[in-house]
Amino acid sequence: MADRMDDVELTNSRAPVIEPGYTFGTVTDKISAIVLTRPTSNGWFVGFGLAFLITMMLLFALGYLFLKGIGIWGNNIPVGWAFDITNFVWWIGIGHAGTLISAILLLLRQSWRNSINRFAEAMTLFAVACAGLFPLVHTGRPWLAYWLVPYPNTMQYWPQFRSPLVWDVFAVSTYFTISLMFWFVGLIPDLATLRDRSENRWAQMIYGMLAMGWRGSARHWHRYETMYLLLAGLATPLVLSVHTVVSFDFAIGIVPGWHTTIFPPYFVAGAIYSGFAMVLMLAIPIRKLYGLEDFITDRHLQNSAKVMLATGWIVAYGYGIEAFMGWYSGNRYDSFLLWNRLHGPYAFFYWMLLICNIGIPQVLWIRKLRTNTVGLFLVSLVILVGMWLERFVIIVISLHRDFLTSSWGMYYPTRWDWMTYVGTIGMFLAAMFLFVRILPMISIFEMRTLLPEAEVKPE
Amino acid sequence: MKTTPNYGIMAEFDSASDLVAAARKTHEAGYRKIDAYSPFPVEELAEAIGFHANRVPLVTLIGAITGGLTGYLMQYWMNAVNYPVMVGGKPPHSWPAFIPITFEMTILFGGISAVLGMLALNGLPMPYHPVFNVPRFVMATKDRFFLIVFSTDPKYSPSGTRQFLESLAPRSISEVPS
Numbered sequence: 001m002a003d004r005m006d007d008v009e010l011t012n013s014r015a016p017v018i019e020p021g022y023t024f025g026t027v028t029d030k031i032s033a034i035v036l037t038r039p040t041s042n043g044w045f046v047g048f049g050l051a052f053l054i055t056m057m058l059l060f061a062l063g064y065l066f067l068k069g070i071g072i073w074g075n076n077i078p079v080g081w082a083f084d085i086t087n088f089v090w091w092i093g094i095g096h097a098g099t100l101i102s103a104i105l106l107l108l109r110q111s112w113r114n115s116i117n118r119f120a121e122a123m124t125l126f127a128v129a130c131a132g133l134f135p136l137v138h139t140g141r142p143w144l145a146y147w148l149v150p151y152p153n154t155m156q157y158w159p160q161f162r163s164p165l166v167w168d169v170f171a172v173s174t175y176f177t178i179s180l181m182f183w184f185v186g187l188i189p190d191l192a193t194l195r196d197r198s199e200n201r202w203a204q205m206i207y208g209m210l211a212m213g214w215r216g217s218a219r220h221w222h223r224y225e226t227m228y229l230l231l232a233g234l235a236t237p238l239v240l241s242v243h244t245v246v247s248f249d250f251a252i253g254i255v256p257g258w259h260t261t262i263f264p265p266y267f268v269a270g271a272i273y274s275g276f277a278m279v280l281m282l283a284i285p286i287r288k289l290y291g292l293e294d295f296i297t298d299r300h301l302q303n304s305a306k307v308m309l310a311t312g313w314i315v316a317y318g319y320g321i322e323a324f325m326g327w328y329s330g331n332r333y334d335s336f337l338l339w340n341r342l343h344g345p346y347a348f349f350y351w352m353l354l355i356c357n358i359g360i361p362q363v364l365w366i367r368k369l370r371t372n373t374v375g376l377f378l379v380s381l382v383i384l385v386g387m388w389l390e391r392f393v394i395i396v397i398s399l400h401r402d403f404l405t406s407s408w409g410m411y412y413p414t415r416w417d418w419m420t421y422v423g424t425i426g427m428f429l430a431a432m433f434l435f436v437r438i439l440p441m442i443s444i445f446e447m448r449t450l451l452p453e454a455e456v457k458p459e
Numbered sequence: 460m461k462t463t464p465n466y467g468i469m470a471e472f473d474s475a476s477d478l479v480a481a482a483r484k485t486h487e488a489g490y491r492k493i494d495a496y497s498p499f500p501v502e503e504l505a506e507a508i509g510f511h512a513n514r515v516p517l518v519t520l521i522g523a524i525t526g527g528l529t530g531y532l533m534q535y536w537m538n539a540v541n542y543p544v545m546v547g548g549k550p551p552h553s554w555p556a557f558i559p560i561t562f563e564m565t566i567l568f569g570g571i572s573a574v575l576g577m578l579a580l581n582g583l584p585m586p587y588h589p590v591f592n593v594p595r596f597v598m599a600t601k602d603r604f605f606l607i608v609f610s611t612d613p614k615y616s617p618s619g620t621r622q623f624l625e626s627l628a629p630r631s632i633s634e635v636p637s
Contacts, residue, residue: 024602212584
C-alpha cells in the first residue's frame with residue numbers, strides 16, 4: 001500500500017487526489033452528512049421533479065407503444081433498426097466508464113478512482129437499465145421477451161445460440177448482474193457507517209438491514225478485499241466483452257459498413273469515450289452543488305479528460321480505417337457506403353459526427369481547458385452527442401441504402417421515437433437524483449485509505 | 460442468578476498502526492481467539508491476528524469453472540442434441556459460436572460465487588452480534604480501531620486478559636457482554 005502515499009505526496013506537480021487536512025472523521029462526516037443530516041435543497045426537488053416528469057413521459061410513450069405496436073415509430077424496412085438500437089448502443093456504451101473506473105483502474109492501482117468510482121458505478125447501472133429497455137420494446141411484443149431465455153417450454157424449442165442477438169441477451173444481463181453486485185458489495189462498509197451514524201430509527205433499520213451486520217472485522221476485510229480484486233478481475237474482461245458482443249450484432253451481418261473486424265475494439269473505445277463524457281457531465285455539477293471539490297479535485301477532471309482524448313483518437317482511427325477500407329477494398333458496396341456517408345441524404349450527420357468526435361474534443365490538448373469546468377462540461381456534451389450520432393450513422397446510413405437500389409428507403413424519427421429517447425434520459429437522471437440523496441455517492445471507506453494517517457508505520 | 464461469562468474484552472485504539480502493533484503483541488502473547496476491527500481494510504491486520512486461510516479464491520474458481528461448463532454444455536445439448544436446427548449452413552455443434560455465451564456464463568457464475576462466497580465465509584448477513592453491545596463500537600465504522608480477545612480463548616481470564624490489554628496502552632477497554 002505504499003503507492004497511495006506517493007499519490008498523495010505528488011501535490012507539487014499535480015492537483016492532489018484529496019485536499020490536505022482531512023481525517024477519517026471529517027471525511028466520514030462530510031460524505032455521510034449529504035445523506036443523513038443536510039436538508040434536501042430546493043434545487044434537488046426541482047431537478048428530481050423535472051426528471052420525474054420526463055420519466056412519466058417515457059411511460060406514456062411506452063404505454064402507447066404497447067397499445068399500438070412499433071408502427072408508431074419511424075422504423076420500417078429497410079431501416080428496421082433505428083432510434084431504438086442507436087439508443088441501446090449509446091446507453092450501454094455510457095455504462096462502460098463505470099466498470100472501467102471501478103475495475104480496470106483498481107487493478108492498475110490508480111487510487112484517484114476512489115472518489116469517483118461509486119457514482120460512476122451507479123451511472124453504469126442506470127445506463128444499462130435504460131439500454132436494456134430498448135431491445136426489449138423493440139421486440140414488438142415485450143411480454144414475450146422471456147422467450148430469449150433458454151427454459152424448458154411446451155413448444156419444445158430452444159434459443160438459437162449461433163445468433164449474436166442471443167449472445168447479447170447473455171452479455172447484457174451478465175453485465176447488469178455483475179455491475180449491480182460490484183456496486184452493492186462496495187456499498188456494504190459504507191452502509192454500516194450510515195447505520196452507525198444515523199439518528200433516525202427507520203434509517204438505522206434500513207441501512208442496518210442493507211449492511212447485513214458488517215462490523216469491519218479483520219477476517220472479513222481480508223476476504224472482502226480478495227473478493228473485490230477477483231470481481232474486478234472478472235469484470236475487466238467482461239466490460240471489454242460486452243461492447244464486443246454488441247458490435248458482433250453488426251459485424252456478423254453482411255450489411256456494408258457493418259461487416260468489419262475493426263468493430264469490437266473501436267466500439268469498446270467509443271464506449272469508454274462516451275462513458276467518461278457522462279462521468280464528467282455528472283461529476284462537474286455534483287461536486288459544485290454539494291461542495292465536494294476537495295474530494296473530486298481538478299486531478300480527476302484532468303485524468304478523465306486525458307482518457308477521453310486517448311479513446312477519442314482510437315475512435316478516430318476506427319473512422320479512418322472504415323473510410324480507407326471503403327476505398328481500398330474495391331468492393332463497390334463499401335465504396336458506395338463511403339460516398340453515401342459523405343454525400344448522401346444523411347451526410348449532415350456524418351459530418352457532424354466527425355466534428356463532434358474528432359474536431360472539437362482536440363481542445364482538450366490545452367491544459368487550461370482540462371481544468372475549466374464549464375469548458376469540460378460543454379466538450380463532454382459535444383462528445384455525447386457525437387457518440388450518439390456515430391451509432392445513428394452506423395445503423396441508419398448502412399441500412400437505408402444497401403445492395404439493391406429497389407429496396408432503398410429513408411428513415412425519419414416520429415415524435416414517439418423522440419419521446420422514448422428523451423424519456424430514458426429523464427429516467428436516468430431521476431435515478432441519479434435519488435441515488436445522491438439516499439446513498440453515499442463517494443466511497444467513504446476507500447477515501448479513508450487515501451489519507452496519510454491510514455498508513456501503518458513499521459515498528 | 461448465575462453470571463454468564465462475557466463474550467470477550469475489547470480495547471480501543473486511535474490509529475491503524477497502534478491496532479496492528481497491539482494485535483501482533485496479543486498474538487505473540489499466545490492469544491489465538493482474537494479479532495480486530497477497523498473502518499477500512501488494513502492489509503497487515505489479518506496477518507497480525509494470525510488469519511491466513513482465505514478460501515474465497517477457491518470458491519470463485521469452482522464457480523467460474525461450473526459456469527463455463529454449464530454455458531457450453533447447455534448450448535451443445537440444446538442446439539446439437541435435443542433440437543438440432545440447421546441455420547445458415549452451420550453444423551449443429553458450431554463451437555466457435557458457443558464461445559461468447561460460455562465466456563459470459565463463466566464470468567457470471569464466478570462473480571456470483573465470489574460475492575456469495577465472501578458473504579457466506581464471513582457469516583453475513585448477521586444483524587445481531589455481541590460486539591454491537593459496546594456503545595463505543597459505533598466508532599468502528601468511522602475512525603476508531605478495536606481489538607477483542609474472545610472469552611473462548613484458552614488463555615482468557617477476566618482479570619488477566621484485561622491487565623494484558625491495558626499494557627498495550629489503549630484508549631479505552633470495554634467488557635463485551637454475551
